[in-house]
Amino acid sequence: RNLPNLKTMQARDLNCLDLMSYKYLILPKESIKVIKEIL
Numbered sequence: 001r002n003l004p005n006l007k008t009m010q011a012r013d014l015n016c017l018d019l020m021s022y023k024y025l026i027l028p029k030e031s032i033k034v035i036k037e038i039l
Contacts, residue, residue: 011035 009018011031016039019025027035 012038014038 007018007022011027011034014035019035
């Protein structure tokens with residue numbers, strides 16, 4: 001409601017297109033490790 005363009009997803013489902021499509025990412029520190037493994 002307060003964030004009309006919000007998209008939520010699991011870190012393991014994130015792809016390069018998602019990373020490049022958004023100006024901001026809000027994520028927990030634990031998800032950075034998962035993202036590094038994917039990329």
